[in-house]
Amino acid sequence: MRDRLGRECLYVPSCRLGLYVALRHWCGPGGRVLMSPVNDDVILFVVLAAGLRPVQAPLDPRDGSIDVSAVPEATWRSLDAVVTTNLYGNPDPAPALRARCDALGVPLLEDAAHAIGSVAGGRPVGSYGDASVFSLSKHTAAKTGGFLTFADPALRDTLREARDALLTPSRFSAELVHALRPYAEAGVRGLRLVRAARAVMRLLGMEEREAIRMPLRPGELERAVAQAPALPPFHSWVRVDMHDYRISPGRARLRRTARLLDRLDDRLAAHLEGTRLLLASPWGAPGPGPVQPLFRVPLLVADRDAAIAALDRRRITTGYLYDPPLDDYASELFTDPSPDPEPARWFARHALPADPRGAERIIAVLEAAGVRPAGAPPAPGSGGGPPGGTEGGTGG
Template sequence: MLSTGVDDPLTSPAERRIGRPCLYVPSARLGLYLALRGLVRPGTRVLMSPVNCETVLFAAVAAGLRPVMAPVSPADGTIDVDRVDWTGIGAVCATYLYGLPGAIEQLAAECDRRGIVLVGDCAHALQTEVGGRHVGAFGAAAAFSLSKHPRAGGGGILAVADRDTRDRLAALRDRLVTAPSVTGEIKAMLGPLARDAAYALRLAGPAWRAAKALRIEATHVSDEGRARALAETAKRVGDAGLDRMDAAEALGRFDEWMSVGAGGYRVGHSRLLRGFVRRRLRMVERERAARIAGVRLLSELPVVAPGVAGYADQPLFRVPLLVADRDAAREELERRGVITTCLYTPPLDVDFGPDLAEPGPTPEVALWWTRNVLPVDPMQARRALPVLRELTQAATLGHESDTRPL
């Protein structure tokens, strides 16, 4: 059984920083599922940005919720709170895209005023703060990934509002987590070490191309058949009665989708892997100053997304640039060994259609953002600058002749 977080060397630092009880989970996506399943009634309409990892939608669907796409802010790809239609919304899943908080203070205030459950998808925001508060302190719960900033190959933290909620969700977690896998844990540890070595030896470009050629790194392809299969599974589970099903059986129906890109999302971690994760977390603190320095360098570029302006002092996971010829810039960066990841395209409602995702009111913004955003790792900022300094014209929203700032 995984611990609930009390005096746990993995969760205690998070509890001190966030100021909330925390529990350890094998992955952020399982933490997000626990929060949505444990805090939101099945059938609830949950608002989320369409510029998002598909696993956020999968977690909501697996929890029996109805995803509704939010209006998108062109400044940072997060929820545009001023344009939200709150009719029938019972929950919000706020994704801190690339670590940027967007208008989270305004969003949290609206949710609190309306009695709406706010859950934070903080996979990219392990260290982000807003007005002196950690982003994990907003809303009812917040799920963090330890495979992003720490590059630990797995692990996550779920922060919640009180100890009773933590203990209840920990009990649900323990019903869902499967036994540790020695082989899986060795792979989980070797992966981050190999990536670190590739960057240190300037072999990231060749390694990335080889991984894609060998299909080790998956390339997302929109698939209508997959969307239909997910909708059919959700209907069957709904018809059977989610509340009446065994928790592990219910989630197991969605393992095919929840496992995408990261198998073992609910496989338990032994002391071996937890020790590795703990060491990687310490590395994050050592890298903090260098990460902020990279954010500052990138924030000075003319093509940086406007939403970065107020957070140049934060250790963001990625710094989003808005580039007209994004693919050409991406290829040139790859030749220099700087790999672009975390591109979420197409938007969720385009990818999964009206049966699974209610369309949002700003489809043009979501499409524009996903086509033009170039997220750059601030830890690779200096290596990327020779390419990025050549990008002097930011992508603009509207007609090709429209050069108005956002």
């Protein structure tokens, strides 16, 4: 990863823990952080756990990236940091955000969990920020691990000590479950027992969401916010779908992760090929830049629930849905809402994240089901209106 990015890298057990370490190092308590409202709710809770106030950014409805030009000047002047999302691998405008952060004298932190192979402005995503975080649970399918990367190599010891202070000891039971999980998943797929497997995963704490967003529990969350910055009061939110998010990895876990990382370029090539097919479909929305090896391709469909149902009938699971946007989900009690929320609502309501490795099969199912493309997205500044969130699907 150091060779790939041209900067220092520190292994972390999860992207979410790496982001928490970065926020605590680069941002003082009480700071205001610009972020995307179309993101995993876990990231909102990580920002809150770091003692920071999330500020939701306006988005480009075509790909869910931050719309730099739509952020009010007063908001820019109030910020203490910017966190990118690079949703599904579509890059946020890192060069423009880097320039803005430099002018303001605030850090840029890149969440590259979905974007390990994406490029912005001719450089890898993750090479612009003061710090960046990557997930090995995504493109490599390691189900664990990630990297915290940073521009200043002199910070390595400081950041390693901050990471180590948050780690929990490795457990034999956790290592055994991690080692057996890929074989169990392959077995249930072969026996077509996906629904039963998901029920078992919920019992084991590997998948806990009944709807797209986890329950907010505002009363409990207020009490946790009062104790921030501190991670333990937020464990019940931050650990969702990944109870080992801060575990010290055992040797077997590290060996398997390293083997999968060695195959990264082959995986990226497969994602790139599938992304091209999906973007060329009636539901694709190609961006202005080069085609990226997206982790998921956000197809824009008129009726997402119907599309999910059609895919589910063919045992194709849809995950990584982020609806409603975080400002509608969390309310003004826990976040500053976007000044123009409708583009994010539109994107969150219509985006169907498609795994590019199954591109041909997904296209065939959607065509057979008569799934229609979404209409034109709202123009910037089109106003608020009622939240457009829908229930159903699975969280990321």
